[in-house]
Amino acid sequence: MTFIVRQIARTADGREIVRPQTFAAGPIGIGREADSDIHLPDLAVTLRHAEIREAGPGRIEIAATSGLPVDVNGRSTMRETIDVARGANIRIGSHMLTVAAGESDERGATIISVERVGALSEASEARDEQRAFSLAGVAPGRRATAWALAIAVLALFLAWPLWSFFTNHQPADGARREVAFHADQMWSSGRLSLAHANLENDCKACHVKPGEAVRDEACAACHGGVHGHADPLRLAVAKPQPGAGAKAQRAVAGMFGIPEGRCVACHVEHEGAKTMPVTEQRFCSDCHGGMDQRLTDTKVLNASDFGRDHPQxxxxxxxxxxxxxxxxxxxxxxxxxxxxxxxxxxxxxxxxxxxxxxxxxxxxxxxxxxxxxxxxxxxxxxxxxxxxxxxSMEKDCQMCHSLAFDRVGDTVRTLRHGDPRQVVADLRAFYRSTGPVAPINLDGMARRRPGEAMMLRTSAAFNQAAALRPARADQAIRAAFSEGGACFDCHAVTPPTSLAAADWGVVPVRLPQRYMxxxxxxxxxxxxxxxxxxxxxxxxxxxxxxLLPGIATCRACHGGEDAAKAVPSSCAMCHDYHMDGQAPAMVRSMRGREAGARPWRGPQAAGGS
Amino acid sequence: MATRGARPLDAGGAAQHEGFLRYRGYRWLKLALAISLAAILIYAFHDARSRPNGGSWYGYTLGTIGAGLILWLTLLGVRKRAMTRGRWSLKAWTSAHVYLGLSLVVIGTLHTGFQFGWNVHTLAYALMMIVIISGIYGIAVYSTLPRVLSANRGETTQAQMLDNLRQLDRQLHEAAQPLGQRHAEIVRMSLDDDPFGGGLIARLTGRYPKCGTRAAQEAIRIETGPRPAIGDDALERIDVLLERKEAALARIRQHLKLKALLEIWLYVHVPLTFALIAALFAHIFSVFFYW
Incomplete structure (x- = not known):
């Protein structure tokens, strides 16, 4: 069998140069060695890599001779028989050997075309130079990254919270959404104040309708009993005329459907998990400073700053x-x-x-x-x-200012405090039920002078005294209610309505519990x-x-909100907008800080208010 | 109008290159500084009820300006594809992009009222800051690295650098032909090593720990080390060639590193801008949704 080996090379412009070589018979050695029949200048090829020999009529065999396999029709093998008529592609290193049967003149011969198909080195591979030297090949594409990131952000921070909102169905029984992670909390601009800690992540509790700014009704759902500040009409009059800036703000807010004077205008939320910030002085002073100019009939005096502008x-x-x-x-x-x-x-x-x-x-x-x-x-x-x-008399006065008037055995009898009629009655009863002190000579055990006369005289005098004794009560009553008497010492006494009557009275004492x-x-x-x-x-x-101190005494330490005093004091330190008999917000928040703030437990826990 | 473009010697200005940073005597820098200063002054003296906050009137104002500015700044990507001259030239536009983009640091930060948290609002702010910082980095490298780049390149072009490498590869290949398979494999380590491989980290640092050429040279030197150099040793020749290739590679890699440092910011700046716009949308949407 004749073998025709065609070494194919290509010029720079792609033209083929074919160098044929004819071998009358096999075997044909393949290797990098220069004297190989098929010389492959390829470092991936060993010096004597393989051999091709005849293997019967129309068949050849390729066998690896160096221990490294060859690749026949894509299959790695050490030995393979090839039907020449069907042909084969043998790959060794970067070279391709194509086996085919000869045609016409070359009929009967086996044609082996040899061509380098792989680049000599990685650097030699043809490539787009601009792209190779830029980052485009090694960094993820900008456009793809941009899309991926934008979609990821929208999915995580828009779609997910929205899903969380639409799957958040408020239970009808007023139960709260459990405090846990909900995706819409990623929209929260800050933690709620401690007072609202139980509403954390329960966005719908306040943001009832999407797109609608928080309404007072949402607050009133829990804070139903909050005292308003004053008659809304008078409030409106007391407000200062808004300036151009305030008017513009109102106009813009109106455009977005935000009502004026909402709870949240003063009670700002999402400012962090601490006590709610105390309302600032100017929220008060903008109306109360110079209020008499606008609300001319008010009895409330102007005040705008404790240190500078506050009435006595x-x-x-x-x-x-x-x-x-x-x-x-x-x-x-x-x-x-x-x-x-x-x-x-x-x-x-x-x-x-x-x-x-x-x-x-x-x-x-x-x-x-x-x-x-x-x-x-x-x-x-x-x-x-x-x-x-x-x-109280009993607790604080009586240890000294005793109302005792009699002793029975070990028991001291006292006049009843707070009830003048009982006092009168008790004194009368005392004189009715007790006799005058018996003279010593009426005592059977006493020594006495001989004769009855003295005893009779004494007895007569005693009987007279005993008979008159109840009348002594009037004297004692008068004494008690008159100057130097037990009642008069401390109380304003109202005299009897007539000379004969004994309806003495005491003016009720009204000690103030709160002056202010x-x-x-x-x-x-x-x-x-x-x-x-x-x-x-x-x-x-x-x-x-x-005995109250004047404002000057307080001002020794207290000044207005921004005063350089020991205790800068805004209005909220002493006054409450929603006056309810409780300590003002600022005091409560200070107390809260001292004792660990106590969150609002909802209307039930707060006694329904 | 007729004389436009026909005044090449106009007042000594045209001949001198005026970059986008110095465009028209720093016109946009001055404007950006004025805007920032005004924003800071208003912030300092405005009547923020309770405390400065993105939800105050000034907060909304700054937010609106900031959002508009971000969208306009993004439009540079569209605008740069059409080069024009004049007042609204691309250079003017780029100059405005840079300086107004920097003023966004002030506008955006004041808009936050310095309130930050783990939420979509701070996410948008963080993305904005990363985009701006990457832009600052971009300007910094644009003004410093090209000089270093051309110093490294010498007089050669990229194509010449690559050709040099290919030439060396051919010589290596040639020189390795008579070698046995074991030695041929060593040489192939160098030939099969992709000079553009190594990934992003290698590009940015210029460090290629798995460099095939260096490994090949080490292996060759283990072979040749104990032998006397007699001058007619194929391995010695290959050693010399590998050393030359390593020098060529070092230059190419330095070039690649500088180019990577020059380009990398755009791989942050551009994609994150789109992430920022998405976050900005989510931010605005959420504010008006939970209003």
């Missing part, structure tokens, strides 16, 4: 005690005189020396008094610490101060003195 305190002073009390708000500047029905000189009671102090010293053990009385002996803080328990109901003063917060630093009780000789 006007405590509620009782000017007429009794059944028809008159309580007036009077400025401390006017030095108002209080008449609460009680006579009580603080100076005598607080004096370091004197009768009161001497008496207090006798009760050191049983009452816990010191060398003299101090404020706390009578004024005991209430459970909140903000104010004091009411002073419109504001808030927290004694506990001032525990570091002494009582005397504000209350000039040691110098007060009469209960008519209103």
């Amino acid at each position: 305190f006007r405590p509620a002073v009782a000017t007429n005690p009794g059944d028809r009390p008159i309580v007036q708000r009077l400025s401390l500047d006017a030095r108002p005189l209080e008449d609460n029905g009680l006579k009580f000189p603080h100076d005598i009671h607080l004096a370091a020396n004197g009768g009161v102090a001497a008496m207090a010293r006798t009760m050191k053990v049983e009452q816990g008094f010191g060398d003299s009385l101090v404020c706390a002996d009578c004024h005991v803080p209430d459970s909140t610490g903000a104010r004091f328990q009411p002073v 109901a419109k504001g808030w003063f927290d004694h506990k917060s001032h525990a570091g101060e002494s009582c005397e630093s504000c209350h000039a009780a040691r110098k007060s000789a009469t209960a008519a003195d209103v």
Whole structure:
């Protein structure tokens, strides 16, 4: 069998150069060795890589001779028989040997075309130079990355939260969405305040309708009992005329359907998991500063800053005690005189020396008094610490101001405090049921002078005295209700309606529990101060003195919100917009910080308000 | 108008190259500074109820300006495909892009009111900042690296560098022909190593720890090391060739590294811009959805 080997090379412009070589018979050696029959200058080819020989009529065999396989028709093999008529592609290294049967002149011969098909090296491979030297080949495509990232962002931060919103069905029983991860929380601009911690991630609790700004109804769902500030009409009048900026803001807000004066205008949320920020001073001062100019009939005085623009305190002073009390708000500047029905000189009671102090010293053990009385002996803080328990006769006065009038055995009988008619009755009963002291000579055991005369005289005198004794009650009653008497010492006494009557009365005492109901003063917060630093009780000789400090005293420490004082104080420290008898928001939030804030538990827990 | 384009010696300006950074005496820089300063001043003195916040009137204003600016800045990608001259030339546009883009740092940051969290709003801000920072990086490398690049390249072009490498490969191939298979395999380690391979990290760092040429040279030197150099050793010749190839590769790789450093910012700047626009949309949508 004849073998015709055609070495094919290509010029730079792609033209083929064929160098044929005829071998009369096999075997034909293939290798990198220069004297190989088929010389393959290819480093992937061993020096003597394979051999081709005849294998019967029309068939040849290729056998690897160096231990490295050859590739016949895509199959790696060490030995393969090839039907020449059908042909084959033999790949060795970067070279392709194509086996075919010869035609016409070459009929009967086996044609082996040899051509390099792989590049000599990686660097030699044809490539787009611009692209090869740029990052395009090694970095992910910009366009593809852009699309992928944009779609990922939209899927994660738009579609997922939306899905979370539309699958969030509020239970009808008012139950809350559980506090857990919900995709729409990725839209939350910040944690809710501690007061609303249980609403965290329950977006729909406030954002009821998509696209609609939070409405007050959402707040009222829980905060149903919140006290408004004032008559809305008067509020509207009290508001200052909006400037151009405010008008423009209103106009824009109106365009977006945001109503004016919403709860959230002051109560800002999503500011972090802390106590809700205290409303700023200017939210108050914009109306209350110069309010009399707009709301001309108001009784509320102008105030815009505690340090600079705040009226003197006007405590509620009782000017007429009794059944028809008159309580007036009077400025401390006017030095108002209080008449609460009680006579009580603080100076005598607080004096370091004197009768009161001497008496207090006798009760050191049983009452816990010191060398003299101090404020706390009578004024005991209430459970909140903000104010004091009411002073009471029984608790705070009676240990000294005894109402005892009789003793039966070991039991001391006292007049009933607070009920003049009982006092009168008890005194009458006392004189009715007790006789005068029996003279010694009426006693059977007594020594006496001889004769009956003296005894009879004494007996007669005693009988007369005994008969007249009940009448002595009137005298005792009068004494008790008159100057120097037990009642008169402390109380305003109303005399009997007629000379014969004994309907003495005592004007009811009305001690104020709060002088300043419109504001808030927290004694506990001032525990570091002494009582005397504000209350000039040691110098007060009469209960008519209103022992409240004036605003100047407060201003020693307190100034406005931005004052350079020890305690910058915004309005909310003493006043509440939604006045409800509770401490103002700022005090509550300070307390909350002290005691670990207590979140709002919803209307049920709060007693339905 | 007739004289337009016919004033090549106009006031000594035209001959000197004016880059987009210095365009018209830093016109856009001045404008951007003025905008930023105004934004900061208003922020400092505006009446922010409770506290500065993206939801205040000023917050919404800054947000609107910022969003508009981002969209306009993105349009450079469209605009750059059409080069024109004049007031709205591409150069002017690029200059405005750079400086107004920088002022977005101020506008965007003030818009946040310095309130950040793990949410879509901060995501949009973070993406914006990454895009801006990558842009700053881009400007920095554009103004420094081309000089280094041409210094490294010398007088050769990319094509010449590659041809040099191919030439060396041919010589290596040639020189390795008489070698036995074991040695031929060593040479193939170098030939089969793709000079453009190695991936993104290798491109950016210029470090190719799996370099076939170096491995080949090490293997060859283990072979030739103990033998005296008699001058007629094929392996010695290959060693020399490999050393030359490594030098050529070093230059190409430095070139590739510089080019990668020059280009990489666009692979951040552009895709993240689109991520930013998506996040911006989600941000705005969510604000008005939970309003």
